[in-house]
Amino acid sequence: MPSDSVLRIVWIYPDLLSTYGDQGNALVLEQRARRRGIEAEIVHVRSADPVPDSGDIYLIGGGEDRPQILAAQRLRKDGGLHRAIARGAAMLAVCAGYQIMGSTFGGEEGQPVDGIGLLDIASFRGPARAVGELVAEVDSALGLPTLTGFENHMGVTSLGPGVRPLSRTVVGTGNGDGFEGCYAGHVIGTYLHGPALARNPALADLLLSWRVGDLPPLDDTRYEQLRQERFNAVLPR
Numbered sequence: 001m002p003s004d005s006v007l008r009i010v011w012i013y014p015d016l017l018s019t020y021g022d023q024g025n026a027l028v029l030e031q032r033a034r035r036r037g038i039e040a041e042i043v044h045v046r047s048a049d050p051v052p053d054s055g056d057i058y059l060i061g062g063g064e065d066r067p068q069i070l071a072a073q074r075l076r077k078d079g080g081l082h083r084a085i086a087r088g089a090a091m092l093a094v095c096a097g098y099q100i101m102g103s104t105f106g107g108e109e110g111q112p113v114d115g116i117g118l119l120d121i122a123s124f125r126g127p128a129r130a131v132g133e134l135v136a137e138v139d140s141a142l143g144l145p146t147l148t149g150f151e152n153h154m155g156v157t158s159l160g161p162g163v164r165p166l167s168r169t170v171v172g173t174g175n176g177d178g179f180e181g182c183y184a185g186h187v188i189g190t191y192l193h194g195p196a197l198a199r200n201p202a203l204a205d206l207l208l209s210w211r212v213g214d215l216p217p218l219d220d221t222r223y224e225q226l227r228q229e230r231f232n233a234v235l236p237r
């Protein structure tokens with residue numbers, strides 16, 4: 001926990017990358033912290049502003065190709081996110097935000113654009129748009145239940161040796177290589193919208209636990225009912 005004992009959730013570039021309700025990820029983290037008596041605040045960092053390096057959990061969402069390119073340029077120039085991750089902050093990067101974390105990603109014409117190099121991944125324009133429900137079984141080392149979400153992207157992502165797949169795709173495309181997302185240290189990348197943390201509260205608790213330690217369980221009956229609805233709707237019978 002930070003010295004002033006307020007958990008700081010940093011939402012990066014809401015003016016550029018915030019599609020499909022990804023901002024909900026910040027609200028879910030804040031609420032799940034508060035319900036455990038942990039003081040939490042959301043810091044919105046617009047693209048004209050410097051990224052503070054004193055945050056606890058950083059979030060970045062999905063977006064269209066052009067704002068994605070702008071966001072990558074600004075993050076690289078700014079350097080605040082790199083410093084924060086180097087000092088142990090956690091991060092959830094979604095879709096366009098996930099692709100930006102790598103060495104390269106596809107621009108609006110499919111041209112290679114430099115990423116910011118926080119994850120050992122490379123993304124490219126894929127053969128077709130991947131759109132629809134996504135279900136994925138998580139890497140057993142993380143001890144999380146099956147993930148569910150919504151995907152909408154052209155890019156495919158290949159993982160280098162410096163990251164582990166977050167999960168194995170059961171329904172949908174994810175990275176395009178049979179896996180969905182990846183992680184390294186306390187940085188997670190994923191194609192899951194939904195928002196991801198509302199549909200997968202255990203993933204929210206994993207991010208929180210990386211900063212505050214073990215957490216008492218919450219009553220997630222309603223979340224679980226919604227998750228089951230999605231599984232019933234999309235899983236082959």
Ligand code: GLN
Binds near residue numbers: 019063065068095154
């Ligand atoms: N522009 C990227 C792609 O199409 C990301 C899209 C998104 O964030 N939804 O792959």
